[in-house]
Amino acid sequence: MASFDFAQFQLEIQKRFSLPASATVDIVQLLSELETVHSDADSLLEQQTDGDRSLLACAPGCQDCCVVNVSITLLEGLSILQFLRQLDSVGLAQIIARLDKLWRDVRGLDDDERMMSRRKCAFLDDQGYCIIYPVRPLFCRSVSSTDVELCRGAITGQVFGELRPVMMYQFQLQLYKTIFLGVADGLEQAGLDGRSFQLCGLIRYLLNHPGQEKGLLTESSLSWNDLYP
Numbered sequence: 001m002a003s004f005d006f007a008q009f010q011l012e013i014q015k016r017f018s019l020p021a022s023a024t025v026d027i028v029q030l031l032s033e034l035e036t037v038h039s040d041a042d043s044l045l046e047q048q049t050d051g052d053r054s055l056l057a058c059a060p061g062c063q064d065c066c067v068v069n070v071s072i073t074l075l076e077g078l079s080i081l082q083f084l085r086q087l088d089s090v091g092l093a094q095i096i097a098r099l100d101k102l103w104r105d106v107r108g109l110d111d112d113e114r115m116m117s118r119r120k121c122a123f124l125d126d127q128g129y130c131i132i133y134p135v136r137p138l139f140c141r142s143v144s145s146t147d148v149e150l151c152r153g154a155i156t157g158q159v160f161g162e163l164r165p166v167m168m169y170q171f172q173l174q175l176y177k178t179i180f181l182g183v184a185d186g187l188e189q190a191g192l193d194g195r196s197f198q199l200c201g202l203i204r205y206l207l208n209h210p211g212q213e214k215g216l217l218t219e220s221s222l223s224w225n226d227l228y229p
């Protein structure tokens, strides 16, 4: 990890999303770039032979940390939206119902309150798997616990106001934080909306307001008040 230049990597990611101001915004191309960034990150992680990657404890079906506020950029939201639109109508209706219920319960909660509410993410299926795994947020990709029990203990401790440490695979954590910042900065430099929103509220809004994608990205007009109702 010491040899990896995160600052340089952030600049490279930033450049990939910062179109010239005169360029026409092509959402398909931006989504494709995001997909490429995901696969580049996977390759970088696979290339890591040193460090503590072998100690990574996160595994399919583990859902303990899926009770937190997840921040995503609008572009990530559009990627998830595109993925959800491929689901059948029954599956999509179930997700919309879950999003509605969850949003009613967690909107307005700060990070501590959200975790203490113990409400599971709307994208967890009945077996505890992430329905949107191929397009899951960068925030979720950064989670890289090396100790399941410490991870669970930290979340339980939060309920009692205790701060307990979570051991993380630092390269993965730092890699995705860097990508998140690079994407957000690049979008802002391109004059697009690089702000972050809460996962549940944003996806619910996008599903309820079809056809607004390009305007939202170029006008940066979405506000918290729009997501709240």
Ligand code: SF4
Pocket: 065, 066, 067, 070, 121, 122, 123, 124, 129, 130, 131, 132, 133, 136, 137, 140
């Ligand atoms: S999007 Fe997937 S990984 Fe992220 S919190 Fe929700 S269920 Fe968990």
